[in-house]
Ligand code: KG4
């Protein structure tokens with residue numbers, strides 16, 4: 665079964681063709697980084713306009729790269745939420761119209777379920793149930809993943825998402841936008857032990873996160889150290905070490921509590937090398953297996969939406985999407 669996936673929840677216009685929920689025939693991601701770079705963050709209105717401009721060509725490119733004609737498609741899957749409503753509406757309406765014109769099924773996919781399904785796009789794959797840390801620019805949460813379409817949220821951030829904290833700290837250090845990759849590159853040459861930033865474990869036994877305190881601590885450090893530009897790498901390394909430690913420890917603790925030996929890291933922040941390293945080491949010493957998507961599938965993409973869509977279509981709760989279905993901006997999870 666060949667599914668065309670479409671993702672436009674934030675600042676990436678993406679289309680992909682995936683076969684049987686696991687084989688990627690093409691995956692095209694058109695980034696809007698240059699559009700939003702001057703503003704230091706995503707401007708929703710500009711994001712919607714850019715999606716409208718490029719959605720057609722991006723879909724054409726995905727079909728061409730897959731060697732698939734529109735008539736070969738069996739179904740469509742588009743991100744329904746959470747995300748920026750104006751941005752979501754572009755991909756969602758496009759998919760609905762495209763499927764309607766060709767009289768094929770279509771389904772709206774939860775973006776977070778998309779990220780959770782990204783680990784099924786490369787071999788080997790985890791067994792259900794497994795515990796996953798989803799860390800991106802908009803979300804940070806730990807899930808007990810029970811099936812392709814069912815995940816229980818065990819805990820989530822009470823304020824900023826991890827990627828958002830990376831981006832805000834990068835902005836403070838004048839490293840540019842988006843900042844996650846830049847902080848992590850800089851941190852590689854820094855000393856993580858020189859400056860110790862707070863690690864917010866909150867309730868040690870629970871799986872909620874808070875990243876606003878560490879952001880404030882970095883801000884205070886900058887304000888009180890006029891020479892901070894001379895030790896940017898050490899600040900980046902100290903910040904990264906603190907964020908990574910909390911996320912890794914909570915993921916492992918959740919897996920132990922729920923007796924899962926398979927764990928996963930997904931979302932844009934899963935591209936972080938220090939996080940991968942720390943979780944890998946912790947998993948190895950406990951006999952757990954870690955599953956991480958390919959680097960290019962950590963960030964937003966449409967292959968993960970097509971993969972999740974494949975399973976949604978065979979789930980009676982989601983299949984048979986109503987024509988008047990709408991997008992949603994906030995997290996909505998079905999357990
Ligand atoms: O999943 P994603 O592409 O979009 C959302 O759904 O939010 O995640 C983007 C986030 C950004 O905040 C970006 O700074 C962060 O992922 N990110 C990283 C790294 N690469 C991307 N954060 C830390 N280390 C990285 N190497």
Ligand code: ZN
Nearest residue numbers: 779800963964
């Ligand atoms: Zn995402």
